[in-house]
Amino acid sequence: MQEYLFPIKIAILTFPFLAFLFTFPFAIFQYKKHGYINKFRTFILYSFLLYLLVAYYLVILPLPHVRDVKSLQSPDTKYFNLIPFKFVSNIIKETGVNIKAPSTYKYLLTERAFLQVAFNAILLTPLGIYLRYYFKKNIKQTLVITFLVSLFFEITQLTALYGIYNAPYRIFDVDDLFLNTFGGYLGYIIAPAFTFFLPNMNELDKVNPEELRVGYFRRLLAFLIDIFIVGLIPNGNDNILLDAVIYFVYFILIVYFTNGRTIGKWLTSVSVKGQQDKLRFKEVLVRYGILYFIIFGSNKYLYIIYGQYNGTDIGYGGVIIFMIQFVLNILIAIHIFLCVLKKSRFFYEKISKTRLVISRK
Structure with missing residues (x-):
């Protein structure tokens, strides 16, 4: 046995x-x-x-x-x-x-x-x-x-x-x-x-998927796919300008011209939906400008700058900026936790008046 x-x-x-x-x-x-x-x-x-x-x-x-x-x-x-x-x-x-x-x-x-x-x-x-x-x-x-x-x-x-x-x-x-x-x-x-x-x-599948809400695992999977794809593009050893261009093209221009789709969103059958059937450029710009340039972007750039100083000689101004960024990240984490708990939209979605919807087209 x-x-x-x-x-x-x-x-x-x-x-x-x-x-x-x-x-x-x-x-x-x-x-x-x-x-x-x-x-x-x-x-x-x-x-x-x-x-x-x-x-x-x-x-x-x-x-x-x-x-x-x-x-x-x-x-x-x-x-x-x-x-x-x-x-x-x-x-x-x-x-x-x-x-x-x-x-x-x-x-x-x-x-x-x-x-x-x-x-x-x-x-x-x-x-x-x-x-x-x-x-x-x-x-x-x-x-x-x-x-x-x-x-x-x-x-x-x-x-x-x-x-x-x-x-x-x-x-x-x-x-x-x-x-x-x-x-x-x-x-x-x-x-x-x-x-x-x-x-x-x-x-088993006698449901209309388009009537369901987009789950957080689905969001995370689409995000990880997109970040992986963007990470495959050479950015010149953390070239900030080139990095910004790559994010602008992938997350703003492509999403606008495909009416809400990236590769990650296409693979997970979701898309960004605005107030009308056709996404407006302003909606995409605000949504992903906040998400990738203000939230993720600022954290990444501060990390690069802080790393160049090796944690020394950064000055009082740098310490203050770092602490402000740390507090903002804590607040954002609390916001995400509450949104997940209440199943409500994130703040950048409310500001841009956009949301994720299931789309199998």
Whole structure:
């Protein structure tokens, strides 16, 4: 039992890191396809991700302690089994079960050969359930996908984890392909019993995303994408003038000419909305002038200037400016906290009379 519990523990420990990496592309895909993120769909997909991680770790773990696996094996070690249904003869040979005596069948539950077969049969059973319920695959598609996943596992073993080790530490077994695929088929058949009380995936998105408000995670994701893109543009080693030009072009001119979109906003299906259908230049200028030139810009430029003095010889005037900026940042942070708490618009949105809306055009 410990050999199965160990991979599960490792999967649970590594899942948060993988989930974090998965979050951003998943969010972008959901925003582009559905216009919003459904909490139940998120739960199903993250549970699916955890299941795949557990299944993969069950196949490859525990790992050998050395790369030179071949030196630990006998010269006649076999790395594959191409004889179909060999597991049947293994069970008969290794167990004390008498086919003609049903009373002996109970001993199967304690025999390694049978438990190994049962494990391979149920390993991809959840995959069949997911494929039918969430991904809406038919029986043929489920069998093909399950077989390919099983083949991926077997190739991973045959190639010694794709060359990391100098010899396979687990064998390629044709029986595993059959048992795994059968498990996927079994999952497809029993899926209705597991999903009877779950929402119908076809009815999950009967909402109008454009009537929903733009959430703060969505705002943050669009902002991070835009900042990342702007950060890729060389700015001449913190050239203040060039920096201002880049921000003006990206966050003001582009937003104005695209009627409220940047790359980050396009990927998250949101746009800036003014008082009319067409954004006015003044609205964009005020909104992002306050946000990027007054708030972010002043902080960045003060940081550059303060860094040039290395914290010394900055003078009383510089200290006063620094303290004023610090107090303003505290006030802005309190303002953001209250806006998030009350779900109200930020001050630069109210001043510019703009807001973010969901737009999938």
